[in-house]
Amino acid sequence: MFSSYTLTVKMKYERGKYNNFTGKISKIVLLTEFPELEILFKPAKGFFKPIHVSPPISKEAVYPFYERGVLREVSLDGEYKIRIGIPDELSKGIEEKIKNDIGVRTRIKVEGAILEFTLENFEKNEFKIGERVKLCFSPTLLSNPFIINRDYRKFLPSPSAVFWIPYALLKNKNSVTPQEVADIEGRITETWKSRIKTIWIPYDTRKEPVMIGKVEYKLLRNDDETKKLIETALTLGVGSSRASGFGHVELC
Numbered sequence: 001m002f003s004s005y006t007l008t009v010k011m012k013y014e015r016g017k018y019n020n021f022t023g024k025i026s027k028i029v030l031l032t033e034f035p036e037l038e039i040l041f042k043p044a045k046g047f048f049k050p051i052h053v054s055p056p057i058s059k060e061a062v063y064p065f066y067e068r069g070v071l072r073e074v075s076l077d078g079e080y081k082i083r084i085g086i087p088d089e090l091s092k093g094i095e096e097k098i099k100n101d102i103g104v105r106t107r108i109k110v111e112g113a114i115l116e117f118t119l120e121n122f123e124k125n126e127f128k129i130g131e132r133v134k135l136c137f138s139p140t141l142l143s144n145p146f147i148i149n150r151d152y153r154k155f156l157p158s159p160s161a162v163f164w165i166p167y168a169l170l171k172n173k174n175s176v177t178p179q180e181v182a183d184i185e186g187r188i189t190e191t192w193k194s195r196i197k198t199i200w201i202p203y204d205t206r207k208e209p210v211m212i213g214k215v216e217y218k219l220l221r222n223d224d225e226t227k228k229l230i231e232t233a234l235t236l237g238v239g240s241s242r243a244s245g246f247g248h249v250e251l252c
Contacts, residue, residue, distance in 0.1 A: 001170065002050065003091045004235040007033075007082040008121035011056070015113035017073035021139070021203045022055045022063045023245010026082045028110055029117055033101055034094060037086065041243050047174055048165060050087050052237040054138065054248035056080035061138035061248065066200040066207065079120070083248065085235035091124075098122045127234050127251065129227040132218050134193070135162075136252035139201055139210035141240040145176050153240075155198055157215045159188040165239065166232040187226045191216045214252060 009029060018025070030053050031038055040051040055061040058080055064073045086094065098119070105118045142154040145164040154161040160181045167184055168176055176184075196213030219226050237247035 001088055002085055002232060002235045003088050004083060004085050004125035004127075005094070006121075006123050006125055007084065007119060008079065008123075009056070009082055009117050010079050010120055011076055011115065011117035012078075013076040013110070013113060013115050016075060016077075018076050018111075019064055019071060019073045019202060020111060021201055021208075021245060022061075022074065022076070023053065023139075023241075025076065025110065025115065026053045026055055026245050027243070028108065028115070029082060030084060032106055032108060033119060034097065036093070037090070040086070047172075048169055049243045050169065050236065052083075052085035052235065052242040052248070053245055054081075054083040054237075055245045056082055060136070063139060064202055066202070071202060076115075083125070083250075085237065095122075095124075125235075127231050129219075129230050131222050132191070132216060133230055134214060134216045134252050135233075135249045136214050137196070137212050137238075138248045139199075139208075139212055139245075140238060140247045140249075141208070141210060142238070143240045145181055146178075148175075148240075153209075155209075155211050157190060157194070157196060157211065157213075158185075159190060159217065160184045162215075162238050163188065163229055163233055165242075166229055166236060169236055170229065170232055184229075187219065187221045187229065188217050189220055191218055210246070 055063050062074050101119050107114055107116045142161045144152045144154055163184050164176050193216035198209050200207050200209055233249055239247035
């Protein structure tokens with residue numbers, strides 16, 4: 001249903017430091033290279049957006065954050081990975097188009113300064129899901145499966161909180177029932193090997209509380225459906241605002 005790709009991008013933000021959430025940079029790079037994907041970013045009533053983009057990744061995701069009330073800006077100057085998730089039916093067209101874009105330098109104005117980037121590589125991701133999976137979360141906005149409202153977010157990575165949106169995407173729905181939440185909890189459980197915390201990051205004029213960290217999950221049902229649920233989370237992200245760079249998870 002969905003495919004995951006990694007863009008290798010050499011980029012430089014000429015102002016030096018960037019003080020906004022870097023998922024915005026990833027989205028700009030993606031839409032500059034593939035403007036035909038713009039339709040997937042537009043809200044569609046009754047559906048979750050079937051697209052995901054990660055923040056730029058060096059050794060780990062790169063983004064500014066607040067530390068003791070002080071904003072720690074980031075430098076964007078080097079080679080980064082950007083993960084994207086798209087519907088399968090768009091994969092072939094994207095793969096064909098990308099061949100002409102490798103090595104082409106692009107300069108674009110972003111928030112008052114020039115972002116220069118060159119697409120260096122493009123590869124499809126494959127995931128190997130075992131009985132246990134450890135997920136690394138970059139800034140994530142977990143939502144309540146029964147109250148989709150930014151004032152009622154969740155900050156503990158229970159299986160239902162993490163996987164209900166990937167579950168709904170697989171079912172082509174925009175909500176889950178209590179029975180489906182129970183189904184998720186019956187398939188996956190978190191272990192004690194978790195290290196999570198809440199931090200604050202900038203997003204335009206706001207400060208947003210987000211969850212980051214590492215969580216190990218154990219598959220209670222080690223079947224194809226459960227593995228597909230994990231793969232969908234890795235491909236399309238988890239939580240809210242996945243199309244803006246939030247909710248990216250990786251095997252770690």
